[in-house]
Amino acid sequence: MERNGKDAVNLIDATIAAIRPLDGAAMRDARDHQARLTKPPGSLGVLEEVSVRLAGLAGQCPPPLPEPAAVAVFAADHGVHAQGVTPWPQEVTAQMVANFLAGGAVVNAFAAQVGARVSVVDIGVAAELDAAPGLLRRKIAPGTADMTAGPAMTAGEARRAVETGIEVARELVADGARCLITGDMGIANTTASAALIAAFTGQPPERVTGRGTGIDDATHARKVEVVRAALARHGLAAGAEKEPMDVLAAVGGLEHAAIAGFVLGAAALRVPVVLDGVIAGAAALAAAALCPDALGGCVAGHRSAEPGHAAALAALGLRPLVDLELRLGEGTGALLALPLVQGAVRVLHEVATFDSAGVSEKPGAAGADSLGTGPGTAVTT
Ligand SMILES: Cc1cc2ncn([C@H]3O[C@H](COP(=O)(O)O)[C@@H](O)[C@H]3O)c2cc1C
Ligand SMILES: O=C(O)c1cccnc1
Numbered sequence: 001m002e003r004n005g006k007d008a009v010n011l012i013d014a015t016i017a018a019i020r021p022l023d024g025a026a027m028r029d030a031r032d033h034q035a036r037l038t039k040p041p042g043s044l045g046v047l048e049e050v051s052v053r054l055a056g057l058a059g060q061c062p063p064p065l066p067e068p069a070a071v072a073v074f075a076a077d078h079g080v081h082a083q084g085v086t087p088w089p090q091e092v093t094a095q096m097v098a099n100f101l102a103g104g105a106v107v108n109a110f111a112a113q114v115g116a117r118v119s120v121v122d123i124g125v126a127a128e129l130d131a132a133p134g135l136l137r138r139k140i141a142p143g144t145a146d147m148t149a150g151p152a153m154t155a156g157e158a159r160r161a162v163e164t165g166i167e168v169a170r171e172l173v174a175d176g177a178r179c180l181i182t183g184d185m186g187i188a189n190t191t192a193s194a195a196l197i198a199a200f201t202g203q204p205p206e207r208v209t210g211r212g213t214g215i216d217d218a219t220h221a222r223k224v225e226v227v228r229a230a231l232a233r234h235g236l237a238a239g240a241e242k243e244p245m246d247v248l249a250a251v252g253g254l255e256h257a258a259i260a261g262f263v264l265g266a267a268a269l270r271v272p273v274v275l276d277g278v279i280a281g282a283a284a285l286a287a288a289a290l291c292p293d294a295l296g297g298c299v300a301g302h303r304s305a306e307p308g309h310a311a312a313l314a315a316l317g318l319r320p321l322v323d324l325e326l327r328l329g330e331g332t333g334a335l336l337a338l339p340l341v342q343g344a345v346r347v348l349h350e351v352a353t354f355d356s357a358g359v360s361e362k363p364g365a366a367g368a369d370s371l372g373t374g375p376g377t378a379v380t381t
Pocket of ligand 2: 190211212213276277278279304305306309326328329330
């Protein structure tokens with residue numbers, strides 16, 4: 001498909017058009033089945049709702065087991081780094097990409113632990129990267145521009161990054177993945193995340209701007225003002241009218257745009273996505289603004305220590321499965337949640353019913369919807 005914006009079929013629009021709400025009949029089947037399993041009704045708590053949601057996504061009960069899983073680590077650099085929002089040099093982005101490819105990062109350890117495959121996507125690393133197994137070379141630009149001086153991306157760059165995220169989701173699913181996991185690497189990307197979250201939720205910068213990799217009070221105060229200045233420059237203060245693609249281009253990162261596309265691409269294929277931390281949360285807000293039903297198959301893997309992540313999850317109506325005060329990114333929190341998601345679905349496949357196991361039943365109510373009440377829970381009836 002050509003990428004000149006004049007295509008008869010535009011990949012982003014076609015992907016959004018293919019996304020459907022969760023299937024209400026399959027969700028009812030899953031709730032009924034959960035109520036017949038040999039356990040007190042509702043006793044698997046939030047995991048019951050995960051299983052119901054994945055049945056709705058698949059349109060069948062039980063839904064396929066969400067395995068094998070693949071994590072895509074979208075790596076990019078940020079022009080806003082020049083504003084002194086993080087103590088880490090920009091080269092660390094490229095150095096960590098090399099570390100991911102060598103298998104030496106936390107994401108590699110956690111992926112090995114839970115049996116997920118790691119792919120690294122150069123969506124916008126400043127340095128030129130050599131070809132390597134496991135590296136998808138899809139650089140849109142060598143990092144974004146400084147959002148306080150102008151738009152971080154051109155409209156075309158933002159679109160191409162979203163398209164690339166869609167394509168990566170399609171490729172991983174074509175390769176056999178049945179659960180996609182978001183990952184990120186980009187020094188300064190918690191600043192872009194805070195700006196996106198403020199723009200999409202209307203929360204003030206001081207509420208959604210955190211300490212990222214770990215910064216002192218003075219740097220944090222500067223970071224909040226950088227986010228405030230960027231929002232003011234682009235007319236994104238609370239209450240402003242915003243087109244999601246314009247917000248992404250103004251203050252987002254190339255990895256945010258790509259992760260938004262990755263979520264859209266997965267939703268169109270009805271493959272679940274486990275979201276990682278604040279970068280994924282910011283990107284999911286963009287995806288939800290483009291297509292609310294894209295959230296139906298998203299599970300919030302964890303809640304990171306970044307304050308903006310909690311704000312993003314609240315706006316998305318997603319309940320995180322794990323809360324371990326992680327603040328790393330790379331996909332690490334989502335990977336830890338993967339066995340929970342897989343276990344939730346395996347219950348629907350393998351646990352005996354009261355009838356089949358000859359266990360006496362005691363009447364009781366099935367579990368309530370406790371995973372989330374946001375736009376992603378829209379269903380067809
Ligand atoms: C060695 C190292 C490995 C990382 N892995 C993920 N991040 C995380 O920290 C960065 C965002 O934090 P900030 O906005 O404060 O720069 C991103 O690269 C994110 O993926 C890392 C950061 C560092 C330094
Ligand atoms: O929430 C995250 O994923 C996160 C937090 C701090 C730094 N990098 C990522």
